[in-house]
Amino acid sequence: MSALYPLKFKTIYKDKIWGGQKIKTYLHKDFGSLPNCGETWEISGVKSDVSVVADGALAGESLADLLEKYQGELVGEKVYAHFGNIFPLLVKFIDANEDLSIQVHPNDELAKKRHNSFGKTEMWYVIEADPGSTLIAGFNQELTEQIYLDKFNSGHLTDILNKEDVTAGDVFFLPAGRVHTIGKGLLIAEIQQTSDITYRIYDFDRVDDKGNKRELHTEEALAAIDYKHYPEYKTKYQPKKDETVKLVTCPYFTTNLLDFTHGTSKDYSALDSFVIHVCVEGDYTIKYNEEAYTVKMGECILLPKNIDQVELETTGGFKILESYIE
Secondary structure, X not given: OOOXXXXXXXXXXXXXXXXXXXXXXXXOOOOOOOOOEOEEEEEOOOOOOOOEEOOOOOOOOEHHHHHHHHOHHHHOHHHHHHHOOOOOEEEEEEEEOOOOOEEEOOOHHHHHHHHOOOOOOEEEEEEEEOOOOEEEEEEOOOOOXXXXXXXXXXXXXXXXXXXXXXXXXXXXXXXXXOOEEOOOOEXXXXXXXXXXXXXXXXXXXXXXXXXXXXXXXXXXXXXXXXOOOOOOOEOOOOOOOOOEEEEEEOOOOEEEEEEEOOOEEEEOOOOOOOEEEEEEEEEEEEEEOXXXXXXXXXXXXXXXXXXXXXXEEOOOOEEEEEEEOO
């Protein structure tokens, strides 16, 4: 029998110029002496911040070490053949106490050429939103690079950006190339490709505690931006209780929403992939191999590929983002 079991990892906390307190006050995660917490990295294979197993027989082992040792048994044979010893997804919670910078991420081709990295396609699930919260995703009109530059250079960049009103439960899919920013007052779960490459376009002339503005990447962003206008930027889905609802499917990940009032069983045997659960509401217990693993709001758990069937038990209900690679 494999030594693998449902894996929780130690949270990596990051303070940010725009970060707040909701990681602590809403998700009940203690970020210690940091002045704020803008992001938590829950499951990460990014080389500078590789996740470490929090408990069980493999406690203290890094995700990179597990991947090297267990390979397809951990992530699926197809996934391992494609990604090798790099875990392909990064899972975060983000608390925007102020607007994030307006930014864009490169696609695989550009990221490989410039940074020898994967690109960054991502999705957001809004856990909590202050009244009146907004975010930016894409443009509100068809553009060319020249029109974009003219607006940027004349100080009218925000005139061409698509602003969305946001409430809890909203979902946004952000393919690489889509200009975006998370707005003030939003607490978000993010699932993305394993990449930490961001081109910062505009930062609202903010300065840090030393009076310095953050670096902008104006030139680098030009080749990365998708200048097309799309009719919809918010992901449409029909919420349903006690059913698995597909939110996003793309070459990099599939994410479903499980909003259950009672326990259920999951059969993952048809998937050649690991599965990640991100608990965004309530709590539940995973029963596997006569062991019980409790997952609460604000926690994530990785189910290795070799775990085909699990029971999810709950008393008060739960809301989970369930992600894997098809």
